[in-house]
Amino acid sequence: MGDPAAYRDSTQIVLPxxxxEDIEVDLEAExxxxxxxxxxxxxxxxxxxxxxxxxxxxxxxRHGVHMP
Structure with missing residues (x-):
């Protein structure tokens, strides 16, 4: 069985x-x-x-968001 943390990391992005703010509508639309x-x-x-x-x-x- 795979590591749950690795699976979670591949299915979510956590940001502050x-x-x-400026791109959420585009993100959810696309x-x-x-x-x-x-x-x-x-x-x-x-x-x-x-x-x-x-x-x-x-x-x-592409939209300038730096990933942690």
Whole structure:
């Protein structure tokens, strides 16, 4: 069985709150992802399939978002 942390890393991107302010609408329109904001943390989770998460990473990079 695979390592759960490795699988989770390939299906989500965790960013600080506010990172997606200007591009969230475009992100959700272009990719099949869920954007989740836990109420108890200052983060945003982008959740999707491993293939989509890879494409989202490229999209975010093109839009100047630096990945942690």
């Amino acid at each position: 709150v506010g990172t997606l 990719f099949m992802v869920s954007v989740f904001r836990p109420t108890d943390a200052e983060i945003v989770r982008i959740i999707g399939s491993p293939v989509v998460i890879k494409e989202v990473t490229e999209f975010l990079t």
